[in-house]
Amino acid sequence: MLVAQGDLTTRHADAIVNATDPSLLGGAVHRRGEPAVLAECRALRASTYQNGLPFGRAVATTGGELRARWVIHTAGPVWSAGEDRSALLASCYRESLRIADGLGAGSVAFPAISTGAGGWPLDDAARIAVRAVRATATRVAEVCFVTFTPEARAAFTEVVTGDENIAAGLAAHPAERWRELFAAVDGLTPADRAVAWETPEGQLPYPRYTERFWRVVRLLAELDVVVPFDWGAWSHDSPLHPGGRGLAGAPVADAARLATAYVRGERFCDGTLESGLGNGALDAIFDRLRRWFTEEHGGGR
Amino acid sequence: MKPRVERDLRVPMRDGTVLLADRWAPPNGDGLPVVLVRTPYGRRRAVRQIVGPLVEGGFQAVVQSTRGTFGSGGDFDPLRRERDDGLDTVEWVVKQPWFGESMVLYGMSYLGFTQWAVADALPPQVKALVPGVSESALTLEFLRSDGFSLETPFGWGVMVGVQERPFFVLRMLLGGRRLQRALRTLPLNRADTAALGRRSDYIQDILVHDTESPFWRSADHRHRVAEIRVPVSTVGGWFDIFLPGQLRDFRATPHARLTVGPWTHADPGVMAAQASEALEFALPLARGEAPAERAPVRLYVMGEEKWRDFPSWPPPGYADRRFHLHMGGTLAADPPDESAPDGYRYDPADPTPAVGGVRLAFGVTAGPVDNTALEARADVLTYTTPPLDEDVEVVGEVRAEIFFRSSLPHADVFVRLCDVGADGRSTNVCDGLTGVGDADQVTAVEVRLWPTAYVFRRGHRVRVQVSSGAFPRYNRNPGTGEPRATATTLRVADQQVFHDPDRPSAIILPVRDAEAGRPRAAEHPR
Structure with missing residues (x-):
């Protein structure tokens, strides 16, 4: 939309x-x-x-x-x-x-x-x-x-781009797709979370994320957790950015907004997702999505 | 004497939009015949080359930027707005104080199309049209549902998308590889972003709307051609992208003459021939005089490497002769015996490439080239005659009938005619492509090749290539039948070409009759 x-x-x-x-x-x-x-x-x-x-x-x-x-x-x-x-x-x-x-x-x-x-x-x-x-x-x-x-x-x-429509977008996906995401998140190993940087000669260094981590990112996009909105302005103003502190008490739409800021941000600045792994923001997003799934979406039942 | 240029004359259109024009005139040039040029490519770059010789030769010139380009108002909506704007501009020119009694319309390619767009509704002051390497349904041949020419319209969309930015020419030269990479993008509706960094309305339009779509109705002026009442001189090239449509227009035009040289779209020879048609044909007509006598059709006959005159197109004295495909890669007049079909595998992920021929793109070779490497590919079949024991002269429309089957329901058949010299080198003459639905049934596929005028010399051999693509001149056939804008899946296909008594694949060449051989000397008076 x-x-x-x-x-x-x-x-x-x-x-x-x-x-x-x-x-x-x-x-x-x-x-x-x-x-x-x-x-x-x-x-x-x-x-x-x-x-x-x-x-x-x-x-x-x-x-x-x-x-x-x-x-x-x-x-x-x-x-x-x-x-x-x-x-x-x-x-x-x-x-x-x-x-x-x-x-x-x-x-x-x-x-x-x-x-x-x-x-x-x-x-x-x-x-x-x-x-x-x-x-x-x-x-x-x-x-x-x-x-x-x-x-x-x-x-x-x-x-x-309001809370209600973003949440409705999440809820439109079937429960098994969400379980796929959470299983993929649980499957992340310490090696997936420790990002290696390539430093080719004559070229700027760039991060090398593992295939298992990209799968999680792809699922976020497919499940409409990544939403089109002005994430630049939002992350500038929102206290949730960058660390995701307070996300537990915020609407689930904010988890989607924060995820968008990280996933889209990676396209503009290499290593954005790595910082999200390090500062706990991605985990806060996963936790909030999981709680929404079990308590609000009713997928846990 | 150096012409004076009046810049940025304001030409109002019926909807209030103002288009800008420059007037080029020698001192005291008021009243001279006007040559009107309507162009989307700007009024500075290359315009001196176009109108300089005409102003020196006795015209005053008006060069107008079409709607939405180079300071002219409105949005650039390629091809679809030229009728009303063109008629309003002609009317405006006639009312200017510096206008005398007559005017001609002039220009190549898009600039020729702007002439066809108004051809049937011109005021009596317009005395001639000189549309070169152009046709009345410009680009619609590219958008055929049974054969989508990708490279040229896509490259054109990119070009007009950046032509008003600084360092345009440099950008296009440096961007050539990026553009070629972009043509491989899947789905194709993201290729504009890959090449330009943003979406292009025009490129989206050519991907979504094919020739038959009502979207292009106002870009199709074929029906006006027969209604034109002024003489037309039209210059084309045997390797030009618009040749088939141009020859169709010529046949429908009541008073026309035709010149076709051994040229590609952007060959300097085209511009030189255009300029002489403006001065030797259009200028006398504008002055109320008769142009010097000339045959209606003047063709450069390749192979023989000579200009020759003909009474019409296609010329009389040539009869269709079938050259049949045979087993073992031979080509001969006799029908084929019982034989198993030939096969090859077409992989759209490694598509059969376009090599030379009818192409127009920055940094790409067009025209006749060495086909050795192409013919060495496993996805290209060839059929060749023995060395000829006499000259074979081919002038006219060329077509092929290929009995074909694919393992997939969607496939293309590309046929190319080549001349193999005594040294064994194969050079392309003309070619064409047809897409087939239900290709998994044996189908007699009719392929229209580019028209030509060519003499296969004694000792040379005639060769026919059959393959399933010429990428990126034509878009690759993914084999799935998905719409071209959104197709993402590529399927490998196993193709078969039949040559047996019930399925006699052949190329049909208009070959000079033995009877007509005699007056030949008379055509070349010493």
């Missing part, structure tokens, strides 16, 4: 979602002007949706000359102070993913539905969107929220 700001209509994705209204003639794709898409929408209005596309429903058309092969049109509800329409908004995301599944799309780009003309408060819209996508079983591998304004981007980033 990614967040980006920019022009949804030029996004590289198998399908993009056009937040429209029941007339099927609104939204960013039609504003850009794509004749084949418009023609199909008109035809849909004349046939299947003579009374308009109901709020919360979705329908697909060709992508015409757009990068995306398909455009999925969904009618976003207008926000109301007096009535809770969040089920309809969640339905827009769920139905769009269902349609994408039927098309065989591997990647889908969403706008921040209902936050433009729909007037939906950004924080609330982002929370509903991320929860709905998270709760939908789908074969779509990549979901990106492409927002129009920097404010919407900030709101979606906050939710996508």
Whole structure:
């Protein structure tokens, strides 16, 4: 799950979602002007949706000359102070993913539905969107929220990189995968933890981690413990960085953030993971994940 | 006299975007015929070479940067925006106070494509088009679903991705090896990051959208060619990347003349021939005069190493002759007897390499080269005639029909025609590739080779290579049928080529009729 700001209509994705209204003639794709898409929408209005596309429903058309092969049109509800329409908004995301599944799309780009003309408060819209996508079983591998304004981007980033969504990402993996990780961690020998450095002539020294240790790192990535977020800024500000002290009492999402800072950090500075082995940060991460698994995730039962 | 250059003229488009143009004119050059050049490659580098001779010869020149390049507004969306922008620019030129009565469109490659994009809707002031080494559906041949040319469009995407950075030429020269390494990246949709350090919209587009995708509809101007009402002169090369499409366009153009030399895409000979077409063909037309008489088709016949005139393309007087593949690596006119197929193993992890031929990339040799090392590979079959007892003259379209089976359902068939000299050295003439689905059934695979004009000399031998790739000119076939952008698994394939009475594999060459042999002397008056 990614967040980006920019022009949804030029996004590289198998399908993009056009937040429209029941007339099927609104939204960013039609504003850009794509004749084949418009023609199909008109035809849909004349046939299947003579009374308009109901709020919360979705329908697909060709992508015409757009990068995306398909455009999925969904009618976003207008926000109301007096009535809770969040089920309809969640339905827009769920139905769009269902349609994408039927098309065989591997990647889908969403706008921040209902936050433009729909007037939906950004924080609330982002929370509903991320929860709905998270709760939908789908074969779509990549979901990106492409927002129009920097404010919407900030709101979606906050939710996508928030405690709840990170924990939900961890919980989405089956228990046996987690047991695989913990077994791999238990299998680390003192030799795996003592990192040797190569010093070839005429080249900067570099660390040589063992294959068993890399397996642990790979599993962290595969289990979504490594998450896309601004780990540079976070590690600068967070008291958990670098040693992981206090991680036991922090949300499990912080274990993921700290792990991200170390795993990603290694790409920029050789030896970052070695320091995490030395200062106890990696062990604190493993302990916190293990406790989350047995006590919060319920995988121990 | 030295031309004056007015820089950064602002040309407004219908959507409000402003494109920049430079005007090159001799002093008192107002009213001269205009040569309009629309280019994505900048208005400084190499532009003096392009327009210098034309301005000296009697034109004033307008060189415009296309949308999104070198100071022109908007986003660079390669190939897809040239129609409206081109029409708006032509209209703008006609309204300028320094415009006289006439204009011609000029340029090679992408600069030729910008001419085809507007060819059917030109105002009467436009008197001629001179699109060289180019075609009306530029690059779409590369993106065929049954044969993806990887190297050229990828390298082009990298080039336009860095062309506005400092030390561009140096970067490309030094980056040649990095680029070649990047072409081996799996999955390919990360190759742009390997070469450029970031994603490229264009490279992602060519990986995801093949020739038939509606995404490229606005880059396909094939249907305009027959509607063009002005004369066209088109210069091509036998080893040029765009030759098949260019010859297709020539056949569809109502008033056109054709010049094809022994050139690759970037050969200086192309630019020289273009310049003389501008001055000897387009300039008289712009002045309301008739150009000097010339045959409609002028071809450089390789092997004979001579320029010759023809009435049309493909020329009359040549008949298709089948040269059959036989057991034991021989090639002959008679059909084959019962024989077991030949086999070879194709490994996409060590793909059959592209050697010379039709290529365009920094630091890569194109054109005719020694094929000895390539033919020594275990994954390349060859079939060769005995030494010829008379000259065999081939001019026209070349194709092959190969009865083929793979151990995998997805495979490519690459066929190359070679000339083996008296010294035994094999030199490539032309080639082509076709991808096959259901390749695990015996299939008659039709391979269209590049057109050519070539005389196989007496004592030489004709050779046909059959293999399963020419990497990285063509992307390697992974054998899995996975989409090319995301394919990661490579499977080794065992290939078979049949040559028996029911499955007579052959190359079909347009060979000069014995009858037509006689007027030959008349074509070369002393």
